[in-house]
Amino acid sequence: MVSVLKRSLAIITLLIIGYWLAQGLAGVPFGQDRMLVGKYYLENVKAQTGAVNAVTAIVVNYRGFDTLGEVTVLFIASTGVGALLWRRKKKRTAKTEGSVVLRTGSELLFPFILMFGTYIFIHGHLTPGGGFPGGATIATAFLILYMAFVDYEIPHRLFEPLEGLAGMGYVLVGLIGLAIGSYFLFDWIWQTWHWGAANLGRLFSGGFIPVIYTLIGLKVGTELSGIVDSMLTEEVRE
Amino acid sequence: MNGQYASLLVALPLISAFFVPLIKGLGGRAIKYYLTLITALQAGVAAWVFKTVYTTGKPIIVMAGGWRPPVGIDLYIGHFAALFVLIVALVSFFMAIFSFDSVSTEPTDKYAMLFLLLMLGATGMIATGDIFNLFVFMEITSITAYALTAYNKTGEAAEAAMKYIVLGGIGSSFFLIGIALIYGSTGTLNMAQLAQLAGSINPTVIKVGLSLLVFGLAVEAELFPLNAWAPDAYQAAPHPVTAMFSAFVVKAGLYALARLVYLFSHAAGWDFILKLLVIMATLTVFAAEFSALRQRDVKRMIAYSSISQVGLIALALSVGSQLGVQAGVFHMINHAVVKTLLFLTVGYVGVKVGGTGIENFSGLGRKMPLTAFALTVGALAAVGIPLFNIFWSKVWIIIASIEQGYAWEAGVVLAASVVEAVYYLRLIHTMWFGGWDGIRIRESLPLGTIALFLVLLILAIGVYPNPFWTLAKSAGTDIFNVSRYIANVPLMGVGP
Numbered sequence: 001m002v003s004v005l006k007r008s009l010a011i012i013t014l015l016i017i018g019y020w021l022a023q024g025l026a027g028v029p030f031g032q033d034r035m036l037v038g039k040y041y042l043e044n045v046k047a048q049t050g051a052v053n054a055v056t057a058i059v060v061n062y063r064g065f066d067t068l069g070e071v072t073v074l075f076i077a078s079t080g081v082g083a084l085l086w087r088r089k090k091k092r093t094a095k096t097e098g099s100v101v102l103r104t105g106s107e108l109l110f111p112f113i114l115m116f117g118t119y120i121f122i123h124g125h126l127t128p129g130g131g132f133p134g135g136a137t138i139a140t141a142f143l144i145l146y147m148a149f150v151d152y153e154i155p156h157r158l159f160e161p162l163e164g165l166a167g168m169g170y171v172l173v174g175l176i177g178l179a180i181g182s183y184f185l186f187d188w189i190w191q192t193w194h195w196g197a198a199n200l201g202r203l204f205s206g207g208f209i210p211v212i213y214t215l216i217g218l219k220v221g222t223e224l225s226g227i228v229d230s231m232l233t234e235e236v237r238e
Numbered sequence: 239m240n241g242q243y244a245s246l247l248v249a250l251p252l253i254s255a256f257f258v259p260l261i262k263g264l265g266g267r268a269i270k271y272y273l274t275l276i277t278a279l280q281a282g283v284a285a286w287v288f289k290t291v292y293t294t295g296k297p298i299i300v301m302a303g304g305w306r307p308p309v310g311i312d313l314y315i316g317h318f319a320a321l322f323v324l325i326v327a328l329v330s331f332f333m334a335i336f337s338f339d340s341v342s343t344e345p346t347d348k349y350a351m352l353f354l355l356l357m358l359g360a361t362g363m364i365a366t367g368d369i370f371n372l373f374v375f376m377e378i379t380s381i382t383a384y385a386l387t388a389y390n391k392t393g394e395a396a397e398a399a400m401k402y403i404v405l406g407g408i409g410s411s412f413f414l415i416g417i418a419l420i421y422g423s424t425g426t427l428n429m430a431q432l433a434q435l436a437g438s439i440n441p442t443v444i445k446v447g448l449s450l451l452v453f454g455l456a457v458e459a460e461l462f463p464l465n466a467w468a469p470d471a472y473q474a475a476p477h478p479v480t481a482m483f484s485a486f487v488v489k490a491g492l493y494a495l496a497r498l499v500y501l502f503s504h505a506a507g508w509d510f511i512l513k514l515l516v517i518m519a520t521l522t523v524f525a526a527e528f529s530a531l532r533q534r535d536v537k538r539m540i541a542y543s544s545i546s547q548v549g550l551i552a553l554a555l556s557v558g559s560q561l562g563v564q565a566g567v568f569h570m571i572n573h574a575v576v577k578t579l580l581f582l583t584v585g586y587v588g589v590k591v592g593g594t595g596i597e598n599f600s601g602l603g604r605k606m607p608l609t610a611f612a613l614t615v616g617a618l619a620a621v622g623i624p625l626f627n628i629f630w631s632k633v634w635i636i637i638a639s640i641e642q643g644y645a646w647e648a649g650v651v652l653a654a655s656v657v658e659a660v661y662y663l664r665l666i667h668t669m670w671f672g673g674w675d676g677i678r679i680r681e682s683l684p685l686g687t688i689a690l691f692l693v694l695l696i697l698a699i700g701v702y703p704n705p706f707w708t709l710a711k712s713a714g715t716d717i718f719n720v721s722r723y724i725a726n727v728p729l730m731g732v733g734p
Contacts, residue, residue: 027423027442028440029440037309041309065311065371066368066371073381075351076352076385079355082345083385165256178243181304183302
């Protein structure tokens with residue numbers, strides 16, 4: 001009886017909140033020209049950032065500070081998982097090997113998946129994608145290796161320092177901007193050095209966007225692989 | 239030096255946290271020294287920023303990427319932010335020193351990273367001038383807080399962190415929907431420009447959007463009914479982390495709440511939001527004080543006491559007058575000092591005696607005289623006895639709420655103080671008149687120094703409140719005076 005009462009109370013509360021939210025949504029003028037900053041970005045993106053992909057330019061250049069924060073959020077997630085699943089000695093304890101198809105396929109595809117992931121983050125300023133999906137693609141290559149082989153482990157000695165170095169690299173790019181252009185995360189490659197001005201729309205353009213996206217790609221790739229590793233290894237007692 | 243160097247407040251902890259994986263081979267002790275060094279450097283940068291802002295009287299506007307707001311993201315380091323960034327850095331520095339004695343759980347390198355990022359998140363929340371950037375820093379703060387809550391890897395810690403994650407996740411999504419609604423109807427994310435446009439937003443949208451933001455932040459700001467995670471998390475987290483939660487993580491949430499609410503003070507339906515906040519704040523004080531009374535664990539009891547004080551701050555911030563905001567900021571400063579001292583001493587007892595249950599405090603006056611003395615001063619200050627710092631901020635809060643016609647709420651606060659006195663005096667009685675097992679424990683010199691420094695600060699504010707009240711007044715005006723906030727941000731003219 002109590003549970004029915006409780007449940008109906010919950011449903012009524014949900015309905016009231018839902019109605020209220022819908023009221024709010026109904027008042028938002030969708031489809032109208034409300035692009036205060038959006039319009040500015042579209043009109044100035046090529047000249048100011050050298051990127052033909054406006055979304056990337058906003059994410060990495062105009063609002064690069066947010067992206068630095070998002071990179072940090074992922075770093076925290078990986079560090080947190082690492083801290084909570086920490087054991088003095090960890091080993092893989094999987095019992096069943098992957099099938100022949102999976103094992104052969106993973107070995108054959110591994111370099112190509114890595115290459116594709118790299119392609120995505122290097123071309124972030126030209127095509128959809130960027131450092132986050134590129135890094136996630138790279139992590140899937142390692143995930144497949146984990147699934148195919150019972151004793152595979154990522155090279156920890158390489159990955160953990162690389163993750164830290166990539167993050168430091170991002171902040172350093174920002175600090176160099178502070179030193180050269182006197183603003184943190186200032187795009188010194190494009191706005192001070194004017195590199196790639198003749199190359200608009202090709203690989204060597206976009207100022208510091210490809211540099212940052214490469215760092216993010218490496219960071220996200222090593223981070224997600226690290227999370228997979230933390231979750232797939234278990235404590236062993238000597 | 240160029241004001242843009244204030245961006246080091248964010249860059250320094252970040253690059254230092256990323257550096258930790260490279261030195262993890264040096265061992266736990268070296269990493270703790272490193273942590274102390276970085277927090278000291280951060281305190282240095284924060285002190286420079288504080289000095290610059292208070293001598294020039296002008297806020298520092300950091301423009302990330304060199305883009306003028308609202309195209310780019312700006313950090314607004316005004317009188318409030320400069321003061322609280324300094325408090326964040328100092329408390330972190332003290333707690334980094336406390337970590338030597340109190341954190342022995344492995345892996346220390348991850349602890350150091352999360353510690354630095356918690357400091358970074360709170361700093362960013364206080365400094366940012368962009369509403370979406372506020373969300374990003376809120377995520378940084380809360381996700382580090384989840385991980386640090388569970389850091390001790392006990393069953394209780396896992397349960398507390400789980401509670402915190404669920405509530406925090408709901409809060410964050412509320413906040414994000416609120417941002418989406420407001421962005422959808424204004425087309426900008428910059429706080430100063432939002433304040434300019436506040437009057438033109440559809441009244442229903444702003445009411446819904448602002449309530450979503452308030453509920454989202456109420457989780458971090460520990461307001462009733464979204465604070466159920468707090469006592470568990472405070473109790474389960476490592477002792478230095480608990481002190482940081484109470485001293486600045488919750489303050490960052492409260493500040494963000496107050497900043498957003500006052501930015502929209504020209505919006506239709508603003509009074510509705512204020513009334514909602516006053517009710518939530520009063521219930522927070524009431525519920526927390528009565529829960530504190532029943533606790534047998536001192537750390538948990540102080541956690542409840544901290545929540546009730548937070549409710550008091552929220553009440554002051556939401557009465558809607560300049561005096562109220564100033565009193566709230568004054569109480570924030572006092573609360574940060576007192577709760578750092580209380581959690582430091584209680585945590586130290588927990589480490590040395592082996593637990594924070596009330597029975598461990600029996601005879602503490604003879605077992606650890608210095609710690610017991612500091613704890614006593616902290617407890618008396620928390621109750622709000624004259625000559626201690628919290629007395630003054632409580633008086634101002636009560637004056638401000640009566641002035642705005644919230645006499646009934648002021649009565650609740652007074653009644654709560656009586657309840658608070660009961661359980662703090664019980665603790666003091668146990669410490670000085672409880673049975674002593676004859677053991678004398680050597681107290682650490684650095685921690686004793688920190689505790690004495692905080693004790694002296696409490697007494698200094700208690701005896702000479704005026705300089706600190708002036709400080710709080712200018713910081714409070716920074717939140718309340720929205721037109722000055724808008725005028726200080728060099729908005730570029732993008733418009734329809």
